[in-house]
Amino acid sequence: MSLLTIENLSLTIHGTPILKDVSMRVEAGRILGVIGESGSGKSMTAFSVLQLLPHGAACCGRIELSEQDLLAAGEEELCGLRGKEVGMVFQEPMTALNPLQTIGAQVAETILVHERVSRAEAMTRAAEALRRAELPEEKFPLSRYPHELSGGQRQRVVIAMAIALRPKLLIADEPTTALDVTTQAQILALLKRLVSEDGMGLMLISHDLAVVADLADELVIMRTGEVVESGSAYHLFRNMQHPYSRALLQASGHVPERSGGAQEVPLLEVRNVVREYQTHLHGWWGKTTQFRAVDDVSFEIRKGESLGLVGESGCGKSTLTRAILGLEEVQKGEILFDGEPVIDEHHANREVRRRMQVVFQDPYGSFNPRWRVDRLITEPYHLLDAPPLGAARDEAIAEALENVGLSVDDRKKYIHEFSGGQRQRIAIARALIIRPDLIILDEAVSALDVSVRAQVLDLLADLGGKYGLTYLFISHDLSVVRSITERVLVMNSGRIVEEGPTDRVFDEPENDYTKQLVAAAPVLPADVA
Incomplete structure (x- = not known):
């Protein structure tokens, strides 16, 4: 018997059709992957389960949770289900968390809303939920605020809130989109473990087939509000029938055709660069310390080359980028652009600066x-x-x-x-x-659907050949870096730990950190259709 049953669900908002005869099932202890691009109706299907719909929305069809008709339930009954029977993990944890409340208070609030327990007991259970989400209290006190945590840690807090009452169903809407590959792998492994431990059903929503390849038991592929294909993940990956499904699969592994090539002349030279920051005082009389964000980094980019820079959040990529753009001075070393210093007499060199541009995430x-x-x-x-x-x-x-x-x-x-x-x-x-001669792309395609990402990468490859552009690709998505760059730098704790031709670094990594990144990257099954 299915835990969640959605049959012939149709949704309109102010008369505009959004969903059309959508059907899917989630079983206890199983993971359903719901795949599709932006606007496909994935999130609206999830919101329909909890009736978290905008004004003017009208649903018809059938949505049952353990044989309970959710479309016929009143608001009071639904409020009792939200958080207790059905947990929700959103894409952006910082917007899902209250910046003015501690993480302990926010997890405890879920418990206090649904159960008559003391605040002390709720905090004890909140600590247990955070521990299950791999945020033990001895390392992550309940008194911490969201801004004191990394992106992956904040997502774990949201997961702890969702599982605090051990719901029957967990809905995770793009829970790893903006995370590093290693953090993404950890979050996905955490969700899989929680499903196994609690026997709950998981509806995992994603635009990327590779993310759910090793996780989902069943798949549903949606397009413009309709289910175009569904079935066992194993068989669906290897025998996709619908043209849209096959297009998504091809876009996930798309490699743009590049023309032109790198010259031997260096365009950008980074020589032994060090960038340090002064940390906050420790206590009233504590001394300040120096944090080294970029530690003796040296490399060059040749004219016409596409160079990748990969590493986790906090590794120093953004600090190094600001220094290259002349937005920050460095304490040691120098950065030369076509032989000219990027910073001249404590100010950005205007002649150099106009030859560099940046595209943001x-x-x-x-x-x-x-x-x-x-x-x-x-x-x-x-x-x-x-x-x-x-x-x-x-x-x-x-x-x-x-x-x-x-x-x-x-x-x-x-x-x-x-x-x-x-x-x-x-x-x-x-x-x-x-x-410009150099364009720096800072996670420029990480938030895009796979097909749109493929189009943008094709565009960049075409423009690079047409205008002889030089690219520096900064990304946590190794598949993007591999498809568009000739060389790659791997950065960890402010240092370049490995560099070389992209295929060699990804196929035969030498550094242990690089091996971890490559192993964590989501990949499609080797024998897919």
């Missing part, structure tokens, strides 16, 4: 939402002594948009009118408009 957060696209992509013009004006400016905007596959008419739109992939194309257009 979150395009929406890197744009001013009050500006139209034409103003957004011309932001780098402030680096030019004589930026184009009038017709020349309009022509440059049109060319930049067309280069990234957008329409000239998009110039008058606002950023909220675009999808995630389109926003990233606009970010690339902004980076291209002053014709």
Whole structure:
């Protein structure tokens, strides 16, 4: 008998169809992977289970949890189920947690809402839930706040909240999207262990087939609000029938075609760079200490080359990037761009700076939402002594948009009118408009669906060949780095621990840390169709 049964579920919001005859089942002690791109209806299906739907939503069909009809349940009855019978793990833990409450208080709150127990007992049970989520109290006191934890640790707190009352069903909505590969592997292993220990059912929502490849027992693939294919994960991976399913599978392992090649002349030289920060005082009379974020790092990027930089959060990637862009001074060493220092007399070298641009992970957060696209992509013009004006400016905007596959008419739109992939194309257009030599891509495709990611990688490869661009790819996604770079650097604790040709480093890693990264990366089964 199924724990959760969804049959012929249809959903409209203000009359607009969102879900169409969706059916799926979750059994106790089993994991169901729900796969699809943004807008496929994955999350709305999950929210329908708990009736956490926006105003104007209307459902029909059948949703049963242990033979209890959830669509017929009233709000009071649903409130009793949420958190107790059904737990929820969201994609972004920082938005799911209250920054003003300690982690202990937030886990205990779940218990206090549903059970009449003392606060002391609730805190004891919260400590146990955090321990089961691999946050033992001796290392992670209940008095800590969310901002004092890493991304993976915050996600463990959200998981602890979801399992505190040992629910029958756990829904995890993209729980590992923004996490490092090793942290992602740990979170997925934790979820699998909890399912085994508690015998609960798990609905794991993801846009990436590789994430659920070794985890899910059954798969459901969704597109535009409909289930296009479902079945046993083992058989589905090896015998996909629907064209959309096969397209997702191909996009997961997509390798763009690159033209051109690296020259022997170095464009960027990083020589023995050290960047330290002064830490906070320890107590009233404590002495300050120095934290070395970048520790004696040296490497070079040749003209026309695509170089990857991989490592976990906190390894020093972002600090090194800021130093390369001239946004931070270094205490030791030097950074040269085409033979010229990036920082000249304690200020960023303007002549050098205009030849470098950056594309960030979150395009929406890197744009001013009050500006139209034409103003957004011309932001780098402030680096030019004589930026184009009038017709020349309009022509440059049109060319930049067309280069990234957008329409000239998009110039008058606002950023909220675009999808995630389109926003990233606009970010690339902004980076291209002053014709830089080096573009730094900081997790530029990590939050995108696999098919959109494949399109953006193809675009970058095409633009690199067309304009002779040099790329520095910073990512925790090893599959992206492997598909688009010729060489890779592996960074750990502020140091470069391994470097070399990308295929050699990933196929035959020499450093133990590199071996851990490669082993943790999600991969599709070797014998898939």
